[in-house]
Amino acid sequence: MNTETETQVVIVGAGPVGLMLAAELRLAGVETVVLERLEMPSPHSKALGVHARTLEQLAMRGLVDPFLAGGIPVPAWHFGFLSQRLDLTRLDTPYPFMLAFPQHRTEAVLLERALALGARIRRGRSVTGLTQDDDEVRVVTESGETWRAGWVIGADGAGSTVRQTAGIEFPGTDADTYAYLGDAHADSPPPPGYGVLNERGALIVAPLPGGRFRFTGFDPEHQDSPRRDLTIDELQETVRRISGTDFDIRDPAWLTRFGNATRVAATYRRRRVLLAGDAAHMHFPAGGVGLNLGLQDAMNLGWKLAAVVQGRADAGLLDTYHDERHPWAEDVAEHTLAQTALIRATTPTGLALRQVLSDLITDLPDLSLKLARRLAGLDVHYGRTDQHRLVGARVTATGDALLDGRAALVGSPGHAMIEQAATAGIPVQPLTVDASAAVIRPDGYVWWATDDPDDDLPDLVGRFGGH
Numbered sequence: 029m030n031t032e033t034e035t036q037v038v039i040v041g042a043g044p045v046g047l048m049l050a051a052e053l054r055l056a057g058v059e060t061v062v063l064e065r066l067e068m069p070s071p072h073s074k075a076l077g078v079h080a081r082t083l084e085q086l087a088m089r090g091l092v093d094p095f096l097a098g099g100i101p102v103p104a105w106h107f108g109f110l111s112q113r114l115d116l117t118r119l120d121t122p123y124p125f126m127l128a129f130p131q132h133r134t135e136a137v138l139l140e141r142a143l144a145l146g147a148r149i150r151r152g153r154s155v156t157g158l159t160q161d162d163d164e165v166r167v168v169t170e171s172g173e174t175w176r177a178g179w180v181i182g183a184d185g186a187g188s189t190v191r192q193t194a195g196i197e198f199p200g201t202d203a204d205t206y207a208y209l210g211d212a213h214a215d216s217p218p219p220p221g222y223g224v225l226n227e228r229g230a231l232i233v234a235p236l237p238g239g240r241f242r243f244t245g246f247d248p249e250h251q252d253s254p255r256r257d258l259t260i261d262e263l264q265e266t267v268r269r270i271s272g273t274d275f276d277i278r279d280p281a282w283l284t285r286f287g288n289a290t291r292v293a294a295t296y297r298r299r300r301v302l303l304a305g306d307a308a309h310m311h312f313p314a315g316g317v318g319l320n321l322g323l324q325d326a327m328n329l330g331w332k333l334a335a336v337v338q339g340r341a342d343a344g345l346l347d348t349y350h351d352e353r354h355p356w357a358e359d360v361a362e363h364t365l366a367q368t369a370l371i372r373a374t375t376p377t378g379l380a381l382r383q384v385l386s387d388l389i390t391d392l393p394d395l396s397l398k399l400a401r402r403l404a405g406l407d408v409h410y411g412r413t414d415q416h417r418l419v420g421a422r423v424t425a426t427g428d429a430l431l432d433g434r435a436a437l438v439g440s441p442g443h444a445m446i447e448q449a450a451t452a453g454i455p456v457q458p459l460t461v462d463a464s465a466a467v468i469r470p471d472g473y474v475w476w477a478t479d480d481p482d483d484d485l486p487d488l489v490g491r492f493g494g495h
């Protein structure tokens with residue numbers, strides 16, 4: 029097959045991040061094609077957890093209900109498998125928990141939305157390379173198709189072909205720790221919230237929809253064979269050795285291993301090529317944050333790229349995507365490496381360190397809260413010291429204000445700017461911020477704020493807000 033097709037944006041990869049981006053771009057009316065290698069979505073769920081900031085952002089688009097209806101709120105979560113869990117109920121969010129919701133269901137919700145908004149999803153298309161010039165990118169697939177687009181997003185996971193063919197470096201560290209994972213039935217399952225870490229290794233058990241359980245952890249005896257397939261016999265033996273029982277595990281649906289290679293792309297943009305999700309960052313899935321990080325990339329990038337495609341902003345806006353998101357991937361790389369060190373700390377010295385840290389988490393509620401906010405993505409901000417103190421701050425509970433993916437103007441009636449907006453037919457949203465007026469970005473961060481009630485309406489309201 030030798031066809032050539034043109035569109036505004038090509039997204040490579042229909043994982044959760046590619047699908048979220050497709051929905052965001054379509055919401056703004058951008059022609060979007062998603063090319064996915066697999067004929068069918070994977071039935072396995074790598075991720076099981078959706079954290080608070082992701083839920084806040086899903087709510088901004090009216091998408092949170094299927095998550096809340098089908099998920100299980102988990103009020104305490106672990107950092108590095110420490111025995112003292114972090115109390116999530118104190119988080120400053122409408123969603124003070126981690127929501128247990130398998131990744132394949134997240135993908136199903138996002139796929140339905142992307143399709144409903146008119147994204148074209150082309151399966152069985154393995155992208156093998158791309159070339160770009162000043163005007164366009166040409167993406168080629170294994171079957172010989174060429175897709176021409178103004179912009180391409182690599183959302184094709186940690187082994188990203190897009191990242192490699194665009195020549196973007198992926199610096200970091202190789203794996204030196206491997207975890208086991210088995211999704212299986214258990215005739216004598218442990219109580220909810222079960223976890224153990226001792227001199228023999230680490231095990232955490234989590235219930236899955238459909239009656240299975242996830243058995244995952246660190247086995248010091250099997251660090252030399254990361255490429256050998258995990259078998260049910262080895263899983264049973266590992267679980268028995270670490271916990272004293274194998275819980276009568278049987279009928280696995282998925283057996284795998286994963287490592288802690290930790291890398292962040294040197295740049296999230298090379299001219300007309302952008303990276304998002306695991307294509308831009310990879311790390312040990314400790315704390316359950318990778319998918320969350322990727323969905324938040326999508327929320328940051330989608331409206332910016334739409335504005336550039338539609339001529340409402342120049343391409344420089346896309347550099348702010350790298351500037352804002354790259355540091356938070358570095359932050360996740362750091363805390364997941366730290367958690368890996370804790371998970372593999374099965375020596376007497378390591379166990380003593382773990383006990384000291386667990387006791388600190390018990391004794392210092394603010395330490396627990398700080399770590400919980402970091403996992404939940406609630407400490408993400410995009411502030412700059414040369415701007416109003418609120419700029420870059422996270423906004424929660426935005427009601428219907430950001431449903432349409434456009435910026436929102438917030439302020440009290442009586443201010444000159446708000447009157448000006450009313451005259452121009454620009455809606456003013458009923459949100460409160462600690463300023464005379466503010467503009468909230470489509471991804472729920474303060475973009476601009478003023479304490480001067482007589483300031484002029486900023487130009488960005490016209491370009492990014494309004495209706």
Ligand SMILES: Cc1cc2nc3c(=O)[nH]c(=O)nc-3n(C[C@H](O)[C@H](O)[C@H](O)COP(=O)(O)OP(=O)(O)OC[C@H]3O[C@@H](n4cnc5c(N)ncnc54)[C@H](O)[C@@H]3O)c2cc1C
Pocket residue numbers: 040041042043044045046063064065066074075076077078131153154155156183184185186188189209286304305306307313315316317318319320321322
């Ligand atoms: C064991 C485990 C547990 C995890 N638990 C959690 C958790 O609880 N919470 C959390 O937030 N994160 C978790 N993660 C991380 C999470 O699964 C990933 O961060 C997430 O899948 C990233 O989504 P993505 O869309 O960026 O990439 P992917 O999910 O990797 O999707 C990439 C897509 O691109 C496609 N593709 C690849 N190459 C090509 C190509 N050349 N052409 C066309 N298509 C291509 C692939 O088929 C795939 O569909 C976990 C990961 C693992 C391994």
